[in-house]
Amino acid sequence: MLSPAASPNYLREAEIRRGVELLYFGYSHLTRAIDEELATQGLGRAHHRALYFIARQPDLTVSDLLKLLAITKQSLGRVLNDLAGRELVESHPGRTDRRQKMLRLTGSGLALEAELFGRLRTKMSDAYGNAGPRAVTGFWHVLEGLITDSEIGRVIALQLER
Amino acid sequence: MLSPAASPNYLREAEIRRGVELLYFGYSHLTRAIDEELATQGLGRAHHRALYFIARQPDLTVSDLLKLLAITKQSLGRVLNDLAGRELVESHPGRTDRRQKMLRLTGSGLALEAELFGRLRTKMSDAYGNAGPRAVTGFWHVLEGLITDSEIGRVIALQLER
DNA sequence: CAAGATACGTCAATATGGCTGTCCCAAATG
């Protein structure tokens, strides 16, 4: 090699480990921020993920939700049954394909999601505020790079909603 | 309010949701990058987390590891027993306090951790490379802001290692 | 030194949230 790499290997490794650790702890702390509230409702994180994406994209179909969550039909089935039983989620037949179920939050589902989102917003908003707007776009860009090509389209599509 | 907020509410919400979603998917994709390799060893993610932090901070004590992982002694106990049984981790009595167990990776533990870290490095390194160095520091800063004050010290201490 | 606190280990029981494999129905598609 004629010129050394921009970061020598030992430095590079420290930078990578820093990212791995901050991503782990950051993710953990954000999710823990709503655990208590979820527990008072008798719900778990799996319920919240479904609630979140249904809120995000009303009339989402079951199969689209399955792709987003990357879990099996059976696992999602239990979660959706719980949510339907508590009348947090309702479904309607698809308009063009009546086999589909279009998922929506009920009034109380919307209220619960809003409550939970409020806690996420507080945390995330503080972090954004402390880091500044340029850091925020950097944060987004690095995370986009971690997402596999086959999925990035679905994630970007979410952000065109609303 | 005399002047409007920098971002009106609906815009702010989109930015927050974007962060929540990218953090979720980014974290998921990074962890999935090593699941297959872990499965061939008959290990799970919990084992990897222990392996990772012991690699990161040799002679870490059990109680320090407990604080990092934020799980119970019982949960960690099973994981450490598995790892010790496979001779991936070994322990020695603390030098000043012999009640403590100082944890270290064995040769094969180091090799396995290096193999797994290699996969994480590839992913993270690609994401860093695509986003650029400024984005990377932004990524770090936002994540630091998500970590609770009571824990940020432990995380920063990790990064002073080695 | 005796008493208490701490570090670690372990028991039993329980919950959550994943998984596989198999089978089913209704509706769309060719």
Add this chain to the structure above:
DNA sequence: CATTTGGGACAGCCATATTGACGTATCTTG
């Protein structure tokens, strides 16, 4: 009509977490 697809359900399994109680060795302190 035959096949594929969207959704659902069964049984059973596994990984990982929890709580609470209890035990033992060792350190610390009045």
